[in-house]
Amino acid sequence: MEKARSSPPRRVSLLQLVVAFVVVGWLFWPKVQDDRIPKKQVKESYLLALLDNKADEWSKKYTAEAHLPGTNYQLVEWTESKMQEYGFETTIDQYDIYVSYPNEHSLKVLANSTEIYEASLKEDELKEDETSSGPDLVPTFLSYAANGNVTAEYIYCNFGSVQDFAELKEANVSVEGKIAVMRYGGIFRGLKVKHAQEAGAVGALLYSDPKEDGNITTANGYKAYPKGPARNPSSVQRGSVQFLSTLPGDPTTPGYASKPGVPRTDPHGSTPKIPVLLISYKEVEPILHHLNGFGEEFGEHWQGALSGYNYSIGPRPGVELNLYSDQIFNITPLWNVYGQIEGVNKEEVIIVGNHRDAWVKGGAGDPNSGSAVLIEIMRALHELSKSGWKPQKTIMFASWDGEEYALLGSTEFGEFLSHKLQKTVVAYLNLDVATTGSILSMGASPLLNSVLRSAAEQLKYPNSTMNLWEHFKQHNDEIAYLGSGSDYTVFLEHLGIPASDMSFRPAKDGPIYHYHSNYDSYHWMSTYGDPGFVFHNLMAKYLGLVLLELSETETLFFKTQDYAVALSGYFEKAAERIPESWLHRKVHVDTLDRNYDFNQELSNLKSSKHMLGYALGETSRTCGRKHKPIAVAELIDEVKKELESFSVLSTSFDDYVLKLLYYWEHKEDLWWWDRIKLHYKIIAVNKRLKYLERNFLHCEGLKDRSWFKHIIFASGRYTGYKGQTLPGLQEAIEDDDFESGVKWLEVIWKAVRRVDAQLDH
Numbered sequence: 001m002e003k004a005r006s007s008p009p010r011r012v013s014l015l016q017l018v019v020a021f022v023v024v025g026w027l028f029w030p031k032v033q034d035d036r037i038p039k040k041q042v043k044e045s046y047l048l049a050l051l052d053n054k055a056d057e058w059s060k061k062y063t064a065e066a067h068l069p070g071t072n073y074q075l076v077e078w079t080e081s082k083m084q085e086y087g088f089e090t091t092i093d094q095y096d097i098y099v100s101y102p103n104e105h106s107l108k109v110l111a112n113s114t115e116i117y118e119a120s121l122k123e124d125e126l127k128e129d130e131t132s133s134g135p136d137l138v139p140t141f142l143s144y145a146a147n148g149n150v151t152a153e154y155i156y157c158n159f160g161s162v163q164d165f166a167e168l169k170e171a172n173v174s175v176e177g178k179i180a181v182m183r184y185g186g187i188f189r190g191l192k193v194k195h196a197q198e199a200g201a202v203g204a205l206l207y208s209d210p211k212e213d214g215n216i217t218t219a220n221g222y223k224a225y226p227k228g229p230a231r232n233p234s235s236v237q238r239g240s241v242q243f244l245s246t247l248p249g250d251p252t253t254p255g256y257a258s259k260p261g262v263p264r265t266d267p268h269g270s271t272p273k274i275p276v277l278l279i280s281y282k283e284v285e286p287i288l289h290h291l292n293g294f295g296e297e298f299g300e301h302w303q304g305a306l307s308g309y310n311y312s313i314g315p316r317p318g319v320e321l322n323l324y325s326d327q328i329f330n331i332t333p334l335w336n337v338y339g340q341i342e343g344v345n346k347e348e349v350i351i352v353g354n355h356r357d358a359w360v361k362g363g364a365g366d367p368n369s370g371s372a373v374l375i376e377i378m379r380a381l382h383e384l385s386k387s388g389w390k391p392q393k394t395i396m397f398a399s400w401d402g403e404e405y406a407l408l409g410s411t412e413f414g415e416f417l418s419h420k421l422q423k424t425v426v427a428y429l430n431l432d433v434a435t436t437g438s439i440l441s442m443g444a445s446p447l448l449n450s451v452l453r454s455a456a457e458q459l460k461y462p463n464s465t466m467n468l469w470e471h472f473k474q475h476n477d478e479i480a481y482l483g484s485g486s487d488y489t490v491f492l493e494h495l496g497i498p499a500s501d502m503s504f505r506p507a508k509d510g511p512i513y514h515y516h517s518n519y520d521s522y523h524w525m526s527t528y529g530d531p532g533f534v535f536h537n538l539m540a541k542y543l544g545l546v547l548l549e550l551s552e553t554e555t556l557f558f559k560t561q562d563y564a565v566a567l568s569g570y571f572e573k574a575a576e577r578i579p580e581s582w583l584h585r586k587v588h589v590d591t592l593d594r595n596y597d598f599n600q601e602l603s604n605l606k607s608s609k610h611m612l613g614y615a616l617g618e619t620s621r622t623c624g625r626k627h628k629p630i631a632v633a634e635l636i637d638e639v640k641k642e643l644e645s646f647s648v649l650s651t652s653f654d655d656y657v658l659k660l661l662y663y664w665e666h667k668e669d670l671w672w673w674d675r676i677k678l679h680y681k682i683i684a685v686n687k688r689l690k691y692l693e694r695n696f697l698h699c700e701g702l703k704d705r706s707w708f709k710h711i712i713f714a715s716g717r718y719t720g721y722k723g724q725t726l727p728g729l730q731e732a733i734e735d736d737d738f739e740s741g742v743k744w745l746e747v748i749w750k751a752v753r754r755v756d757a758q759l760d761h
């Protein structure tokens with residue numbers, strides 16, 4: 001019960017007023033004081049530090065010795081010591097992860113049970129290339145391939161895609177009990193193995209076909225590496241054959257971190273049960289020659305560029321492969337290294353990450369071009385800090401371990417700190433293969449498009465009158481969307497954190513990049529890939545500017561309209577594919593209450609144990625109401641209407657944010673009280689921007705792969721690397737699964753309504 005107020009009103013004295021004024025001023029004034037170094041000057045000093053280019057030195061260091069996941073602790077310590085030298089606070093973060101290491105292997109051809117050929121399964125040692133020989137060479141192997149010794153007839157299965165196996169089936173070619181020989185390209189290698197296994201193959205062999213190399217082949221008169229730009233015929237592509245689009249991270253700890261003592265499950269949900277080897281084109285030729293004239297021949301799309309083989313698929317009766325692969329499976333420590341510099345605002349964090357583990361001693365492109373650039377960015381920030389600069393947001397650099405096997409280090413980190421990361425991380429900026437050529441290629445969450453563009457416009461493209469953005473636009477229509485295959489995956493697709501990935505790739509007729517081969521070496525990089533380390537340097541400038549724009553701009557450098565435009569485009573495309581037969585069927589749908597209150601949700605979350613994005617979906621469901629049944633066509637129109645609102649609201653929201661930024665940049669003209677008000681308005685819009693992407697998470701995740709929570713972006717289920725937009729809906733359409741299609745329409749509708757409520761300030 002409330003007590004009635006009985007005391008008489010008191011008069012406020014002048015003294016009290018003055019005191020109140022001073023207290024308010026003392027409390028709030030520092031928040032709007034601005035003694036920071038102007039952004040323009042920060043960026044100039046940063047670029048100045050990169051006039052000096054040390055990428056070459058770091059590349060040489062990282063490419064000198066083998067560093068498979070969970071090995072080479074000296075390199076962990078060296079990375080940490082560089083971070084410390086540049087003034088970052090460091091942590092070495094250990095996870096205990098299920099991995100495999102090479103032991104023994106062999107591959108033989110048998111004719112009528114007599115051995116007629118044995119492949120060496122080795123890359124040639126080149127005297128020009130120091131790290132292509134020596135006692136610590138990494139054998140050619142595919143991590144997570146099962147152990148086994150199988151002898152069977154073999155057939156050529158093209159790229160090993162779902163369509164390829166469907167064609168085989170249609171032609172009544174049985175893969176059951178056979179060894180599937182598949183060429184690299186098209187889709188992620190682990191999914192080739194998954195498809196072969198599902199078709200009944202007992203083993204698989206992956207090879208690099210010269211067709212991948214376009215015009216730059218020895219058949220076309222180019223000399224092979226090290227004498228020229230074409231592929232060395234003995235080169236192979238090592239790699240992981242885990243099932244990337246099912247589950248990244250430790251295959252024995254799906255969805256949770258591999259810290260000591262956690263329970264573990266059977267890894268075969270996301271790793272193969274059959275043995276798999278890999279081979280060069282030089283060594284596969286004699287194997288495939290035996291198939292000439294046996295079995296079916298499919299069309300042009302099954303043709304590679306091997307000589308003397310016309311791509312008939314076999315099998316050839318009496319001709320078999322004996323494929324033996326043995327690896328050591330183990331649970332072993334892996335180490336991420338972090339270097340952090342605290343920002344003025346500790347509640348907003350930007351993470352820049354790159355993995356450190358490599359398939360070979362060298363790995364000058366993958367990942368050490370990224371590692372070298374990471375160190376360069378830290379070095380330049382250190383120079384900057386000598387002038388007294390401190391970032392506005394906390395910046396964290398991560399050197400991940402085990403990316404090559406299954407995005408291990410980053411995924412376990414994301415799973416371990418999911419809650420904290422969702423609350424604090426503004427953006428994740430990924431590097432991996434930062435440089436193997438001169439053509440910029442990028443993928444990102446649409447929220448980051450504007451900052452990627454702005455930073456690119458500020459840099460000159462080497463030997464050209466173009467800026468970096470103009471160069472990019474010359475080669476690309478737009479910034480791509482992300483799929484998977486690198487460490488951004490957990491951030492965007494599991495946690496709903498905007499992420500980007502960027503890389504300079506070989507030009508169309510540029511030197512062939514020897515991906516995951518011994519020839520991805522310092523020698524290749526300094527002679528063919530990036531002589532002078534010019535594009536390493538440009539990448540350090542570019543990613544650093546993106547980082548500084550994000551950190552130093554008072555309002556978050558996100559443009560929500562870019563998201564609205566992209567999402568409308570994805571939905572239009574998906575809607576066109578919805579089967580006619582669905583449109584008139586009636587369905588009951590849940591709708592979101594119009595009284596949805598973003599601030600209320602955020603404050604509910606403070607006490608909630610749910611992950612942020614999932615919880616946003618969760619709580620809004622409780623205020624849903626049943627509607628009368630509507631036709632699917634109407635539901636589609638409702639989604640479109642909501643997307644139109646998104647477009648309108650995002651335009652006015654972005655304008656409002658720009659207006660606030662303008663006032664902030666001219667705050668000297670404001671009365672102190674207005675400055676304080678402006679400060680709090682900016683906090684409010686930044687909160688909405690920061691959490692916008694989280695709205696696109698769905699707590700149950702995608703069908704048959706619940707780890708993937710993002711409803712707009714996922715790794716393509718049959719492709720792996722390549723992304724799929726609106727994956728739930730698109731897969732339901734592909735599968736002609738009506739129930740699931742309706743469910744995903746509803747999920748998308750609700751997510752857009754939440755975003756609209758959030759932008760409707």
Ligand SMILES: *[C@@H]1O[C@H](CO)[C@@H](O)[C@H](O)[C@H]1NC(C)=O
Nearest residue numbers: 110111112290316317318319
């Ligand atoms: C296997 O033996 C049969 C019967 O002797 C013969 O016809 C066939 O050519 C042999 N196959 C090969 C690949 O040598």
Ligand SMILES: *[C@@H]1O[C@H](CO)[C@@H](O)[C@H](O)[C@H]1NC(C)=O
Nearest residue numbers: 104148149150151322323324
């Ligand atoms: C693999 O199998 C073949 C044929 O069955 C056999 O001759 C060979 O010794 C086996 N290799 C190993 C390492 O077990």
Ligand SMILES: *[C@@H]1O[C@H](CO)[C@@H](O)[C@H](O)[C@H]1NC(C)=O
Nearest residue numbers: 167168169170171172173296
């Ligand atoms: C495959 O086998 C089925 C059933 O035996 C047959 O109807 C069909 O014509 C065969 N297809 C081809 C391409 O041989």
Ligand SMILES: *[C@@H]1O[C@H](CO)[C@@H](O)[C@H](O)[C@H]1NC(C)=O
Nearest residue numbers: 213214215216507508509510
């Ligand atoms: C190969 O060269 C031809 C002729 O110069 C050109 O038209 C074609 O685009 C090139 N192909 C590739 C993949 O670079």
Ligand SMILES: *[C@@H]1O[C@H](CO)[C@@H](O)[C@H](O)[C@H]1NC(C)=O
Nearest residue numbers: 292293294297309310311312
């Ligand atoms: C493929 O090669 C075999 C053996 O050389 C030959 O019999 C067959 O006719 C060839 N097929 C085509 C389509 O060239």
Ligand SMILES: *[C@@H]1O[C@H](CO)[C@@H](O)[C@H](O)[C@H]1NC(C)=O
Nearest residue numbers: 438462463464531532534535
């Ligand atoms: C730029 O031009 C100079 C002079 O022609 C040349 O030496 C250098 O290699 C070029 N750099 C790049 C990155 O193309």
